[in-house]
Amino acid sequence: MTFNESMKAIRVSDNTILSMPTSHGAVEVHVYLAQFRAHPASLVSVPYSPDNLRTLGLSSSESATKHPSKWIVPPFPLLRNAFSKGGPFVRGGKLDGERWSEEDTNILVSDVIVYRPDLCSFVPSKFDEAIKTGTPRTEIDRSAWDLEVWVKTVCTREAVGNERDRLPVAWTLSPVGHLDLWLEQYRCYHLGLPLPTELSYPEEDISFNQPLIANTDTGLRTRTIELDESNSQLAGQHSMTVNSVIDSPLEQAITATGMDANGYIWEGLLSHWAQQHHGNLTIDASAENSTITGDRKIITELRHWLTKLATNSDAVAEAIKNAQADGIEFDN
Known part of the structure; x- marks a missing residue:
């Protein structure tokens, strides 16, 4: 902790x-x-x-x-x-x-x-x-x-x-x-490890605004942080950055669809999810990753969807196909 x-x-x-x-x-x-x-x-x-x-x-x-x-x-x-x-x-x-x-x-x-x-x-x-x-x-x-x-x-x-x-x-x-x-x-x-009877204090502290980073076994990486007062009107909202680990099963699943596993593929998937659930959200993309900003509830729902999606290569391909069918153009 x-x-x-x-x-x-x-x-x-x-x-x-x-x-x-x-x-x-x-x-x-x-x-x-x-x-x-x-x-x-x-x-x-x-x-x-x-x-x-x-x-x-x-x-x-x-x-x-x-x-x-x-x-x-x-x-x-x-x-x-x-x-x-x-x-x-x-x-x-x-x-x-x-x-x-x-x-x-x-x-x-x-x-x-x-x-x-x-x-x-x-x-x-x-x-x-x-x-x-x-x-x-x-x-x-x-x-x-x-x-x-x-x-x-x-x-x-x-x-x-x-x-x-x-x-x-x-x-x-x-x-x-x-x-x-x-x-x-x-x-x-x-x-299956021995149950501890006491815990030591953490070796180093993490501040209130320290990003929370989570990785799935398939290679999805998310980095979530609550924005503070320095972000003006966005203060209090949550920002989540998404990317896939190089050579991971998730990257391979994306590549198998003919797309590059870069930030723009995630921009398209995030944009489609936002249209289906909460309208337009703030999304910024680069070649490395894509970042979406919204309130905590929305970001939590999105993270759950992404985590489930990342566990199934067929679901990844279907999500890309559905997004294209609804007019999403992937900048690849």
């Missing part, structure tokens, strides 16, 4: 999307409740998503076979000082779609709680060794766990019946360093 005093403080609000910069890209973090009951913490989760898995150095296919959870790290209370100036988060927007629900969750109130990457869940440490790696969640005996459910605000009662099968949320206040550790444990678990 990357930390720097120049990073701005974030005003936490309900249903917020944050980005946690790392040396391999950004992990998306969701904040569900700005004020977590009576405590000075926010309820936070790290969603199980292709982008988050990719940032951790994993593929969806590798991880999906090990657990079906929708979270890499399920909701847990994170201390609010993690959102202060110099903290690890960059604000990314508002959370749309599915929300965390109290009715799907109970409170794990054991004194010592262990995060298990194989379960994607928190468990009491005194029962940890009794749960073998890879045990299905439905087969775990929770009869002796100290579990409670919310009634209203800070009021709770003991969980009974089927309530004990809900996903446990850790009733603890957690420093951001634990989130770093849990993400590294998750990554190491799926790579």
Whole structure:
């Protein structure tokens, strides 16, 4: 994870999307409740998503076979000082779609709680060794766990019946360093590496406006940055530069269509995507790469489309053909 005093403080609000910069890209973090009951913490989760898995150095296919959870790290209370100036988060927007629900969750109130990457869940440490790696969640005996459910605000009662099968949320206040550790444990678990018990501080800091660079195995390279006040009316928007790595499978797929894998081929594909989805966006191209600028939501959607496109050579050829059919002229 990357930390720097120049990073701005974030005003936490309900249903917020944050980005946690790392040396391999950004992990998306969701904040569900700005004020977590009576405590000075926010309820936070790290969603199980292709982008988050990719940032951790994993593929969806590798991880999906090990657990079906929708979270890499399920909701847990994170201390609010993690959102202060110099903290690890960059604000990314508002959370749309599915929300965390109290009715799907109970409170794990054991004194010592262990995060298990194989379960994607928190468990009491005194029962940890009794749960073998890879045990299905439905087969775990929770009869002796100290579990409670919310009634209203800070009021709770003991969980009974089927309530004990809900996903446990850790009733603890957690420093951001634990989130770093849990993400590294998750990554190491799926790579078959020993699980670390602590993390060291980053060797070097990365500033708030440091570009986030991501590469796919097929050779797609994207570089995304949030524009600051020095960019005048574009301040606050996101700019993404796209190119393909030399001699990569992606470059070969483009070359097989009779086109050169340069910045102008990407300009044509980006222009066609923009026409189909959001109208005209700002696009600049050169022989080396192409850059598109827009708000965060649009750039995120585009990056998802590009990443999916880059995994399939037939899809690349079809995208070029469709763009030409709709009047896009490739300057090749």
